[in-house]
Amino acid sequence: xxxxxxxxxxxxxxxxxxGKAVVTVLERLGNQVEFPQGQxxxxxxxFNTGYRDDALPMARSFVSAFRDxxxxxxxxxxxxxxxxxxxxxxxAEAGDKALAAEVSTLAPRVFELSVLLADxxxxxxxxxxxxxxxxxxxxxxxxxxxxVGDAPYRLLNAVRGLDLVELPDAEACCxxxxxxxxxNSDVSAAICADKVAAIRRTEAxxxxxxxxxxxxxxxxxxxxQRSGVATMHLAEILAATDGPAQ
Amino acid sequence: MSMPTxxxxxxxxxxxxxxxxxxxxxxxxxxxxxxxxxxxxxxxAELSDWAELxxxxxxxxxxxxxxxxxxxxxxxENVTKAGGHVHWARDAAEANEIVAKLxxxxxxxxxxxxxxxxxxxxxxxxxxxxxGIQATxxxxxxxxxxxxxxxxxxxxxxAIHKNRSEIREIFRREMPDAxxxxxxxxxxxxxxxxxxxxxxxxxxxxxxxxxxxxxxxxGSLVVVESEGNGRMCVTLPETxxxxxxxxxxxxxxxxxxxxxxxxxxxxxxxxxxxxxxxxTGVRDGDGPKTFHLVLVDNGRTASLADQTGRQALRCIRxxxxxxxxxxxxxxxxxxxxxxxxxxxxxxxxPQLRGLSSPVDAxxxxxxxxxxxxxxVCPVAINIPEALVYLRAKVKHSLPERAVFHLSGYVxxxxxxxxxxxxxxxxxxxxxxxxxxxxxxxxxxxxxxxxRDAPAPPPESxxxxxxxxxS
Numbered sequence: 028x029x030x031x032x033x034x035x036x037x038x039x040x041x042x043x044x045x046g047k048a049v050v051t052v053l054e055r056l057g058n059q060v061e062f063p064q065g066q067x068x069x070x071x072x073x074f075n076t077g078y079r080d081d082a083l084p085m086a087r088s089f090v091s092a093f094r095d096x097x098x099x100x101x102x103x104x105x106x107x108x109x110x111x112x113x114x115x116x117x118x119a120e121a122g123d124k125a126l127a128a129e130v131s132t133l134a135p136r137v138f139e140l141s142v143l144l145a146d147x148x149x150x151x152x153x154x155x156x157x158x159x160x161x162x163x164x165x166x167x168x169x170x171x172x173x174x175v176g177d178a179p180y181r182l183l184n185a186v187r188g189l190d191l192v193e194l195p196d197a198e199a200c201c202x203x204x205x206x207x208x209x210x211n212s213d214v215s216a217a218i219c220a221d222k223v224a225a226i227r228r229t230e231a232x233x234x235x236x237x238x239x240x241x242x243x244x245x246x247x248x249x250x251x252q253r254s255g256v257a258t259m260h261l262a263e264i265l266a267a268t269d270g271p272a273q
Numbered sequence: 274m275s276m277p278t279x280x281x282x283x284x285x286x287x288x289x290x291x292x293x294x295x296x297x298x299x300x301x302x303x304x305x306x307x308x309x310x311x312x313x314x315x316x317x318a319e320l321s322d323w324a325e326l327x328x329x330x331x332x333x334x335x336x337x338x339x340x341x342x343x344x345x346x347x348x349x350e351n352v353t354k355a356g357g358h359v360h361w362a363r364d365a366a367e368a369n370e371i372v373a374k375l376x377x378x379x380x381x382x383x384x385x386x387x388x389x390x391x392x393x394x395x396x397x398x399x400x401x402x403x404x405g406i407q408a409t410x411x412x413x414x415x416x417x418x419x420x421x422x423x424x425x426x427x428x429x430x431x432a433i434h435k436n437r438s439e440i441r442e443i444f445r446r447e448m449p450d451a452x453x454x455x456x457x458x459x460x461x462x463x464x465x466x467x468x469x470x471x472x473x474x475x476x477x478x479x480x481x482x483x484x485x486x487x488x489x490x491x492g493s494l495v496v497v498e499s500e501g502n503g504r505m506c507v508t509l510p511e512t513x514x515x516x517x518x519x520x521x522x523x524x525x526x527x528x529x530x531x532x533x534x535x536x537x538x539x540x541x542x543x544x545x546x547x548x549x550x551x552x553t554g555v556r557d558g559d560g561p562k563t564f565h566l567v568l569v570d571n572g573r574t575a576s577l578a579d580q581t582g583r584q585a586l587r588c589i590r591x592x593x594x595x596x597x598x599x600x601x602x603x604x605x606x607x608x609x610x611x612x613x614x615x616x617x618x619x620x621x622x623p624q625l626r627g628l629s630s631p632v633d634a635x636x637x638x639x640x641x642x643x644x645x646x647x648x649v650c651p652v653a654i655n656i657p658e659a660l661v662y663l664r665a666k667v668k669h670s671l672p673e674r675a676v677f678h679l680s681g682y683v684x685x686x687x688x689x690x691x692x693x694x695x696x697x698x699x700x701x702x703x704x705x706x707x708x709x710x711x712x713x714x715x716x717x718x719x720x721x722x723x724r725d726a727p728a729p730p731p732e733s734x735x736x737x738x739x740x741x742x743s
Contacts, residue, residue: 034734034735036684036690038734039690039694039733039734039735040690040693040694040697040729040733041727041729041730042727042730043730043732043733043734043737044730045734046734046737046738047734047737062734062735062738062742064687064735064739064743065687066687067684067685067686067687067690068684068685068690070684070685072680073677073680073681073684074661075642075661075664076664076677077637077661077663077664077665077666077667077669078665078669078677078678078681079665081677081678081681081685082681084681084685085681085684085685088685088686088687112658113661116658167641167642167643167644167645168642168644170644171643171644171645171647171648172644198645199599200599200641200643200645202599202641203641204640204641204642204643205642206638207638207640207641207642208719208720208724209716209717209719209720210286210638210716210719211285211286211289211600211638211639212286212719212720212722212723213286213289213290213293213294214286214289214293214600214603214604214639215641215719216722216723216724217293217603218599218600218603218641219723219724243726243727244724246725246727247720247724247725247726247727248723248724248725250709250725251723251724251725
């Protein structure tokens with residue numbers, strides 16, 4: 028399948044290894060991955076903070092960058108849900124019928140990585156080897172907006188050597204919330220403290236998720252505490268093998 | 274003593290900062306919210322048709338709201354036919370004035386009250402006090418709040434922020450007839466309140482209630498409760514005054530069935546609430562001799578005109594959204610500066626009061642948008658959607674607008690984004706140590722006070738792709 032990679036601005040700028048891992052996994056499975064250079068940001072941060080006028084051109088540029096792809100993959104459940112949930116509203120609000128029409132055909136082709144792998148391509152064993160104790164944090168937008176279901180668990184369970192441990196109170200928010208983490212930093216930190224405590228109770232070496240935004244938040248607290256627990260995007264675990272370094 | 278008030282409350286982040294640091298509050302809230310959350314999940318899981326009930330409730334409310342004028346007039350007609358009197362109040366001041374006059378007409382200087390969000394919303398107790406009328410709350414938790422000169426912090430459990438030893442202290446200090454040697458055993462506390470309230474019930478000539486539902490077809494009012502105090506208030510006094518928001522009307526008894534299945538399980542995690550009182554006008558020799566229904570708008574018509582905002586009018590005040598909210602769990606209700614706290618309060622309060630005060634302008638941001646509230650809402654109010662919609666209506670500060678317009682300009686242009694990424698990568702050795710950023714200037718210091726920030730990588734994904742793939 029010819030797949031367009033929407034890497035997201037955050038992963039592009041701060042976590043390029045995740046993007047590389049997505050390419051590695053999909054190519055290993057025989058797909059053709061392309062990175063349209065016209066892509067930038069989906070506009071979620073601006074939309075969610077109340078800057079809809081700034082988000083609208085980002086939605087337009089997303090559509091024009093990806094309209095020709097059969098499938099679009101993104102390593103972010105949150106950015107995928109922005110396209111699914113709020114692009115139609117943005118287009119309607121702007122009275123842009125052409126954009127609304129394009130969004131209605133494009134959004135169903137935008138998949139978060141674990142959904143593309145486990146549900147669309149129907150592959151759970153992606154040939155990964157990762158001999159570590161890992162716990163999985165289901166991010167809120169993946170869980171409740173995009174509803175990725177058990178796709179990440181199926182993928183992780185099929186990774187050779189991986190010891191998947193259940194995260195207590197897994198479905199609780201990590202307290203990130205985009206600009207919430209700065210606007211309400213005390214509450215955000217208080218929520219994060221409980222998430223980090225739950226992660227540490229699992230004695231996992233790695234906590235993984237489908238969103239680098241939440242992982243950046245959780246990871247920021249884990250390193251501040253010198254916890255010795257690493258954060259990794261799901262894609263990076265799925266890309267790992269026991270073969271020669273790539 | 275002056276009454277506590279929500280007026281002049283600080284913005285949510287400031288109030289929340291204090292709440293987060295209050296160890297006793299945190300302990301009380303964690304315990305209470307987790308207990309009720311778990312119980313609710315169990316009560317809801319018992320019904321295989323929960324999702325269908327929820328959709329039915331949403332559809333009934335939407336239909337009723339779309340035809341609100343019809344059903345309200347029908348309600349008025351049938352209440353009047355049954356011997357009741359209907360009053361219309363545009364806003365809180367009008368509603369308070371009507372109630373104060375009705376109480377004065379009944380020659381009463383004290384009233385007993387059923388727990389009611391509408392009367393909290395309009396500040397009825399304070400308005401009655403100005404008119405020399407003492408209102409006594411008879412719901413146990415509301416009584417605790419009232420005796421403690423405190424404010425409610427939860428829609429259903431207004432004293433959720435107090436534990437039993439704090440409650441004992443309030444009773445010993447403020448309840449003249451508290452038994453000597455009162456311990457903090459819940460049974461003893463309840464018995465003390467019961468004995469105290471019994472005198473109030475027997476002497477009151479006017480009762481004031483809200484209503485969970487009003488049935489247009491028959492002009493019947495419905496109050497659901499757990500303690501029996503509501504039953505006393507709506508049956509013992511000679512005059513009953515019910516203050517009800519106009520969105521509480523339901524067309525028929527068949528519609529009520531759906532809500533009586535949803536409400537108790539969502540709020541108290543009970544299959545059925547212990548007391549459901551339903552009355553229709555007045556009748557000779559049974560219950561109040563006079564019944565007044567005060568229908569309150571207070572901003573509801575304006576909300577109804579708002580396509581995204583109107584869904585909040587479906588709310589049945591169950592408080593399930595408060596109990597699952599990660600923010601409410603850490604801050605409690607007072608930080609929201611309104612009788613309506615939690616996720617639903619963050620929508621309703623700005624809708625009813627506008628977005629001009631610091632606290633109202635901050636409420637739409639008092640959420641991580643995690644969506645747990647929407648998931649449990651029995652009438653499917655998309656709270657995150659309504660919150661981000663309100664965020665767009667808030668007047669943002671000038672520096673914030675500058676930051677967002679500039680970042681928007683960068684983030685919508687791939688070339689500009691690439692240039693910003695190159696600049697970030699070039700700065701990595703200056704801003705970061707060992708791959709982490711430990712400290713950033715305000716407002717980003719809010720992040721780095723408790724969390725590291727990641728250092729920019731040597732090259733962005735985009736640059737890597739260009740270098741290796743194209």
